[in-house]
Amino acid sequence: MTRRVAIVGAGISGLACALRLHAIDPSLKIVVFEREGRAGGKILTERIDGFTVEAGPDAFLASKRGGVTLSRELGLQERMVSPAPEHRRSFVLSRGKLVALPQGLSGLVPSELKPMLRSRLLTPAGKIRLAMDLVIPPRTAIEDESLATFISRRLGPEAYERMIEPLLSGIYAGDGERLSLAATFPQLRASELTHGGIIKGAVAQNRERASRDPAQSPRTGFLSFVTGMSEIGDRAFDVAKRNGVRFVLGAECSRVRAEADGQPGYRLAVSRGGEDEIESFDGVVIAVPAWAAVPLLRDVVPEAAAVLTRFEHVSNALIVVAFPESQLTRPLDGYGYVVPRIEQRDVMAMTWVSSKWTGRAPEGQVLIRAFVGRAGQSAALEGNDESLVQLTLRELKEVLRLDVVPTMTRVYRWDRGMPQYTMGHLDRIDRVETELSRTPNMELAGNYLHGVGIPDCIVSGEAAAANLVADFREQARQTAAPASPVAN
Ligand SMILES: Cc1cc2nc3c(=O)[nH]c(=O)nc-3n(C[C@H](O)[C@H](O)[C@H](O)COP(=O)(O)OP(=O)(O)OC[C@H]3O[C@@H](n4cnc5c(N)ncnc54)[C@H](O)[C@@H]3O)c2cc1C
Incomplete structure (x- = not known):
């Protein structure tokens, strides 16, 4: 029997899930619904005027399970790159001055x-x-x-x-x-x-x-790819498509309901280009942020939806500024700096992208990226994009004494982009997962479950795939088992 599986969300969690589902059971018919017109979710690298600009994550932790393994499986082992060793140091803003970490x-x-x-x-x-x-x-x-x-x-x-x-x-x-x-x-x-x-x-x-034998030691530190983080999302998307996974982009799933009359499976309501459609599936993986999962779970697992409603998120923005190297009055010798909360500044961290990564800016140009918005310090996000650029230019002037005229700026906003693992998080997740375990053929994946990093998301997508196939196999085993004799 060919089973149909829907994955909602084509971020790295959903992509990893699609790849693993196909690897475990190539007979599955897998459909991924993605609201945006592209796959990758928060992983987004843009090429602008010769700059390589990361709109979201700029690296992943090599030592955590998931990231390096998936990259290798996707044939990206030669594409992984480390930050430039010659600039390996970072700073902390301390009492208004940069101090090396x-x-x-x-x-x-x-x-x-x-x-x-x-x-x-x-x-x-x-x-x-x-x-x-x-x-x-x-x-x-x-x-x-x-x-x-x-x-x-x-x-x-x-x-x-x-x-x-x-x-x-x-x-x-x-x-x-x-x-x-x-x-x-x-x-x-x-x-x-x-x-x-x-x-x-x-x-x-x-x-x-x-x-340990260095040859056997796993890679450490942070890694990206030659042309940026989108390599992993793009390759995962291409490989999944080649494996027969169907991607429906620009398609927002608005509701998930159980099949009528107690039949197994689910009906998904999907809006695409102004058209609403209902499609039926044997299994569903919801691989979207916690707040986006709430409306999808409300009908089928209301208790889990109620718990997820209480999850907190922080919104943030990344402000990218490029300027000519000739405007540098001091070297940017390092990867950038972080700002303690007690410094009471709007910018939480700044990456000196063109020092940290090789080949991310054209010759003679400097690229930096400022991070704004953290729990309890997010007032600056209320301003428009221009005010965020001005804030970053002020930061460059006040902290680095750099008075620059930008050649390129970009602002990327991530509404509720960071789930907060506040006190009680593990209990809440336990309750959500207990409810899900009582709901056949329905799984969750994403950055609010067991880690926010990209490797954690990959592991969560792969675990969702394994659990779903285990459910299917158990059901097949029960169907195949001879009926127990009726007591007389
Ligand atoms: C600014 C920023 C910087 C970060 N930096 C790093 C870093 O350097 N290293 C690191 O490891 N991690 C970093 N992270 C965290 C990491 O990027 C994320 O946790 C991870 O990418 C989340 O992946 P995901 O697939 O779970 O979710 P997402 O990437 O959010 O993907 C979910 C997808 O679901 C889609 N979707 C949502 N609702 C629906 C719906 N109803 N129907 C259909 N589709 C829907 C969305 O459009 C999206 O494409 C960063 C995060 C942010 C915001």
Whole structure:
């Protein structure tokens, strides 16, 4: 029996799901409905006047499962690139000045003490407090705590505010006082419990990594592709299409309902070019942001929809500015800088794109990207695009003393772009997944479940595919099994 599967959303979660579904069961008829006129979702690289501009993510973490594996499966192993090694350093804006981030910060936390003690980011008292992580005993209470509470408890409030908070803002655009440790960095709590502290845990991890045969070691750091992040989305789309997956672009799914009269399967209402259509499927994967999943789940899994309604999101904008190198009055020697919340600035981070990545700007041109909008600091997003460009030019002037006349600007807005893994997140996800597990042939994938990064999204799409096929196989097994004898 040929089963029909609908995937709603052609971001990286939906694409990874389509590829995995076909790989597990090539007989499936897979249709992907995507609201936009292109696949890729938040992954979007544009080529503008010789610049390579990332409108969303600019890299993915190599050490996490999912990203490198899928890239290899798609034949992109030779296309992966690392940031330019000659500029490998980043800065933190501290009391109005750029201070280099100390070496040895690994996965958000210090893995070497010496560079921390030498850093100008912390006061002498802040450094002593940070080193106390080596002696403070692990907390015995098992309840979750906020990231801010945990890091302040281990490394001190100053290290949290000045060093760690701006880094985690760069990942979640969130408020560390409200983000759940268990949902965001469970490995830090595990380090505390296993090694007695987070510095000791990071040192042990480094040692373990160094003892491995380098040829066997997985890639580390951040990776992109020669012509930008869209390579992975475009290739996934092409390969899936070649495998027979049907993509319906410009098609918004507005409703999912169970088939009438208790029949298995679902009916999807889809609007495309002003026309509304209903299509029937045996299984459905919803691979859209949490807020967009709510109306789709309301009829079939109302309890899950109710939980997802309470998920918080942060909107943000990326402002891209290019200008001639001749206007540089100082070198941009690094990947850029992050801004702690306590600095009270609108720009949360700036990437010096043409220093970080090779070949992203034409000869003699500089490309930078400013990130605006984080939990509790998003007033600037209310302004129009021109005001965001002006804000970025002001930032260049005030922080870098660069008075530039742009040759190209772009503003990309991501409405509710970042899901917030606030306290209680794991319980909420558990409730959503429990409800879904009681709903046959219906799966969720996306960045609000088990991680916001691209590798996490890939893993979530692949897991949804595996669960759906497992459901189908179980149903086929039950249908094939001989009926049990009727008791008399
Ligand atoms: C500005 C920004 C920078 C980021 N930087 C990084 C980074 O550097 N590294 C990293 O790893 N991660 C980064 N992330 C996070 C990462 O990009 C996302 O978590 C990930 O791309 C989400 O993929 P997704 O497929 O789950 O969702 P999306 O990419 O949002 O895709 C969902 C798709 O569903 C479609 N859709 C929605 N509703 C419907 C509907 N009703 N019917 C049909 N289609 C629908 C949408 O149009 C969209 O194409 C960043 C995110 C943002 C916003």
